[in-house]
Amino acid sequence: MLTPAVSVIAVFIFVPMALTIWLSFHEWSTQTGFGAARYVGLRNYEDLFGPISVGRDFQRAFLNTANYTALSVLIILPLSVLFGLMVHQRRVAGGHVLRAILFSTYMVPMIAVALVWSKLYSPTEGPINQVLSWIGIGPQPWLSSPDTALFSIVILNVWQQIGYFTVLVIAGLTQISPSLYEAARIDGANRIQEFFGVTLPLLRRTLLFSAVIAVINAVQVFEPVALITQGGPANATNVLTFHIRRVGIERAQGGLGSAMAVMLMLSLIVIIALLFATARQKEER
Amino acid sequence: MNAVSRFWIAAAAAAALSPLTAQAEEVRLTYLTHWAPDTVALLEEAANAYTADHPDVSISVRAVPFGDLLTTIRSGGSDGPTIASIYDLWLPALAKDGLVAPAPEPVAEEVTSEWPAGIAAAASVNGQVYGIPNEINVYALNYNKRLFEEAGIAEPPRTWQELEDAAAKLTDEASGRQGFGMINSWAAGVDHPFASLLVSNGGQLIADGKPQIDSEAALETFKLYQTMVEKGYSVPAMGTSDANTTGPFLDNFVSGKTGMIIMANWWESALKGGMGADFGNVGTAPIPVGPSGETARSISYSWLTVVNAGGGAAQQEAAWDFLAWLNGPESGENGASAMAGILQSMGILPSRSSDVEAYADALGRPFLEGYVSTLANAQGFPIVLGGQEFSEALQQVIEQLQYGQITAEEAQANAQADAASILERASR
Numbered sequence: 001m002l003t004p005a006v007s008v009i010a011v012f013i014f015v016p017m018a019l020t021i022w023l024s025f026h027e028w029s030t031q032t033g034f035g036a037a038r039y040v041g042l043r044n045y046e047d048l049f050g051p052i053s054v055g056r057d058f059q060r061a062f063l064n065t066a067n068y069t070a071l072s073v074l075i076i077l078p079l080s081v082l083f084g085l086m087v088h089q090r091r092v093a094g095g096h097v098l099r100a101i102l103f104s105t106y107m108v109p110m111i112a113v114a115l116v117w118s119k120l121y122s123p124t125e126g127p128i129n130q131v132l133s134w135i136g137i138g139p140q141p142w143l144s145s146p147d148t149a150l151f152s153i154v155i156l157n158v159w160q161q162i163g164y165f166t167v168l169v170i171a172g173l174t175q176i177s178p179s180l181y182e183a184a185r186i187d188g189a190n191r192i193q194e195f196f197g198v199t200l201p202l203l204r205r206t207l208l209f210s211a212v213i214a215v216i217n218a219v220q221v222f223e224p225v226a227l228i229t230q231g232g233p234a235n236a237t238n239v240l241t242f243h244i245r246r247v248g249i250e251r252a253q254g255g256l257g258s259a260m261a262v263m264l265m266l267s268l269i270v271i272i273a274l275l276f277a278t279a280r281q282k283e284e285r
Numbered sequence: 286m287n288a289v290s291r292f293w294i295a296a297a298a299a300a301a302l303s304p305l306t307a308q309a310e311e312v313r314l315t316y317l318t319h320w321a322p323d324t325v326a327l328l329e330e331a332a333n334a335y336t337a338d339h340p341d342v343s344i345s346v347r348a349v350p351f352g353d354l355l356t357t358i359r360s361g362g363s364d365g366p367t368i369a370s371i372y373d374l375w376l377p378a379l380a381k382d383g384l385v386a387p388a389p390e391p392v393a394e395e396v397t398s399e400w401p402a403g404i405a406a407a408a409s410v411n412g413q414v415y416g417i418p419n420e421i422n423v424y425a426l427n428y429n430k431r432l433f434e435e436a437g438i439a440e441p442p443r444t445w446q447e448l449e450d451a452a453a454k455l456t457d458e459a460s461g462r463q464g465f466g467m468i469n470s471w472a473a474g475v476d477h478p479f480a481s482l483l484v485s486n487g488g489q490l491i492a493d494g495k496p497q498i499d500s501e502a503a504l505e506t507f508k509l510y511q512t513m514v515e516k517g518y519s520v521p522a523m524g525t526s527d528a529n530t531t532g533p534f535l536d537n538f539v540s541g542k543t544g545m546i547i548m549a550n551w552w553e554s555a556l557k558g559g560m561g562a563d564f565g566n567v568g569t570a571p572i573p574v575g576p577s578g579e580t581a582r583s584i585s586y587s588w589l590t591v592v593n594a595g596g597g598a599a600q601q602e603a604a605w606d607f608l609a610w611l612n613g614p615e616s617g618e619n620g621a622s623a624m625a626g627i628l629q630s631m632g633i634l635p636s637r638s639s640d641v642e643a644y645a646d647a648l649g650r651p652f653l654e655g656y657v658s659t660l661a662n663a664q665g666f667p668i669v670l671g672g673q674e675f676s677e678a679l680q681q682v683i684e685q686l687q688y689g690q691i692t693a694e695e696a697q698a699n700a701q702a703d704a705a706s707i708l709e710r711a712s713r
Contacts, residue, residue: 027713029381029382030359031359031362031382031383031384032382032383051702052702052703052706052707053674053677053678053681053682053699053703053706053707054706056681056699057678057681118527122533122536123522123523123533124461124533124536124537124540124542125536139461141522143525144521144522144523144524144525144533145521145522145688146688146690226352226353226528227528228527228528229470229527230352230470230471230526230527230528231470232469232470232471232525232526232684233469233470233521233522233525233684233688234469234681234684234685234687234688234690235681235684235685245356246677249356249359249360250355250356250359250673251378251673251674252359252378252382253674
């Protein structure tokens with residue numbers, strides 16, 4: 001009975017993956033058939049780690065993606081726990097309204113988010129810089145400087161995704177029995193001790209799931225870069241998905257693009273495996 | 286008559302009428318462009334005029350941002366739009382990949398005879414014409430006359446030294462004004478002004494298929510950029526472009542925060558839209574001449590319309606017929622093509638000889654006059670296999686220099702090595 005399921009998985013998952021890996025060892029224009037692919041061994045991979053523009057751009061895109069992912073996850077997870085705790089408090093009036101507002105950002109299409117945020121970040125007329133000027137902070141370059149552009153995109157990402165991860169945390173919090181908090185209070189625990197002794201350990205599985213989803217989402221970032229920065233300035237926001245699209249589709253260098261996709265896939269597998277290994281280690285302790 | 290008889294009669298009638306049905310079948314053409322909605326409306330108007338006389342043809346126009354144009358053409362492949370407007374730099378690769386159809390003999394002959402030789406050559410690969418050229422763009426120095434007057438600068442700069450001096454006088458850090466604007470985050474916006482300064486300094490990017498960026502002229506051009514940034518005359522953060530090739534670089538010039546900038550003639554409509562009555566303050570001058578140069582030169586590039594090689598025979602035939610009409614002297618006013626009228630609405634120079642003649646008066650208006658006079662000494666941006674990758678690699682190097690991440694010497698070494706590697710790989 002497993003045969004149909006295995007066949008579907010093979011057709012839709014393993015075949016494209018195997019094809020991508022096979023193509024990464026070939027020189028191939030995406031505008032031609034697979035039969036036109038020419039075997040070049042490891043040359044595509046050598047180019048990716050070489051000093052010429054192909055290598056420099058890939059390495060920068062890889063680093064940008066890693067930074068973007070790390071920053072996104074490091075901001076989203078604690079913030080989602082904080083918001084989750086705030087919204088989960090039953091004594092807070094209108095908590096359900098706050099929950100709906102938080103989740104609404106996740107439902108806004110990225111095209112709208114990108115348009116609005118590109119205006120918010122405008123160096124001269126942007127509201128963010130205007131607000132900063134009221135408290136004596138000079139205009140910030142945001143998307144116009146290589147030092148701040150990637151972080152500006154991270155903020156946009158956090159704003160859009162935080163509602164979704166907050167809902168995940170709330171779902172995790174509802175699974176914690178109130179009796180555990182009562183027991184902790186009887187033992188004399190204060191709010192902070194309750195959080196570190198009860199809430200956080202019992203949220204571990206939720207947070208692991210959140211981390212995995214946040215990593216996958218962040219690694220696949222594409223729209224804000226394509227819609228707002230086009231990878232600039234000075235390659236500061238050029239992330240792997242956008243770069244692979246540029247190389248593989250715009251320049252039709254399918255072999256090189258496939259090698260980049262394989263590197264992205266391998267990195268993702270390593271990160272996710274590390275996350276699970278770390279979580280398992282903690283559970284065993 | 287029973288049901289079976291009725292069925293057979295209906296089948297016979299359908300079979301008899303099917304050739305007529307096929308004859309009257311509509312040929313559907315799709316036209317992909319990157320133009321703004323106002324210009325798309327003009328193109329649709331022209332398409333409607335054509336289809337009024339050709340009721341068996343329908344034409345729908347689709348517009349995408351410039352940043353997505355090539356990707357849309359490539360990802361559509363043979364099933365993509367029937368007609369696409371393309372940047373000449375993309376043609377060799379699209380022709381190599383068999384995505385664009387060679388022009389039929391009459392169209393090819395018309396292109397060769399009715400367009401200047403250099404522009405017809407940019408629409409050809411190995412002597413085969415692949416498209417009908419339409420717009421030509423050339424770069425010149427745009428400057429704000431009011432700011433020049435306030436800074437006591439009588440004339441636009443003619444040399445790099447004068448350019449630097451003028452930039453120094455125009456720069457006002459306190460009011461957030463830069464003397465000389467540089468663009469980033471958009472390959473052509475970065476490369477073309479740089480290449481214009483380079484050719485005005487006696488250098489070239491590529492000659493005979495080989496990179497020439499290791500020349501002294503190129504190093505001097507990289508050093509000019511470094512100097513402009515180091516002295517604060519150019520603020521890179523003020524030069525960002527978005528996917529629609531607008532954004533802060535345009536806003537800053539429009540609002541008087543940028544004193545001078547090297548840009549192409551096509552942005553006339555954007556300047557008019559942003560500046561309104563102040564558009565009269567914009568002056569156009571030739572590219573200043575560098576220490577190794579002798580005369581003011583510039584960079585030009587053209588656009589052309591191509592037909593999808595994957596389209597059916599009827600589609601291709603209708604597409605070429607429409608394009609020949611759109612770019613021919615019968616479709617517009619006073620012997621000009623409809624295409625020339627559309628281009629003029631944006632301030633873009635038409636390239637067909639008869640269009641240039643028909644619009645001679647309009648091309649003499651103050652803003653365009655400076656560009657038209659520059660055209661004679663303009664060099665085409667190198668059109669080679671791998672041109673798009675070369676262009677993007679050069680962009681990254683120049684942007685790194687603009688943001689102080691590398692020195693002029695490093696920029697030159699990287700740009701030359703990148704170009705050599707890219708051209709070698711593309712030629713395999």
